Amino acid sequence: WFEANYPGWYDHYGKIYREWKALGCEDPRSGFIPIQWLLERGHHVYIDRVSQVPFCPTLSKGASSLRVHEYNGKKHSFSDDW
Numbered sequence: 507w508f509e510a511n512y513p514g515w516y517d518h519y520g521k522i523y524r525e526w527k528a529l530g531c532e533d534p535r536s537g538f539i540p541i542q543w544l545l546e547r548g549h550h551v552y553i554d555r556v557s558q559v560p561f562c563p564t565l566s567k568g569a570s571s572l573r574v575h576e577y578n579g580k581k582h583s584f585s586d587d588w
Contacts, residue, residue, distance in 0.1 A: 552585075
């Protein structure tokens, strides 16, 4: 579905899913934790303050980039300009 709707998706992200499958991501008993895999490889995941969707700037294919703004003493992450 992704490749059909977003050409080039598999070339960019497919290698991650191939490795995850080899590590047992399809079997809950395997103990595989995707977020742990990402963090161990230096891919930090943020929650976009606007869309509430997880965002990983190091794996982003588009023009998005991480922006962190401090407001009232709290930090808020954004994947695009606010």
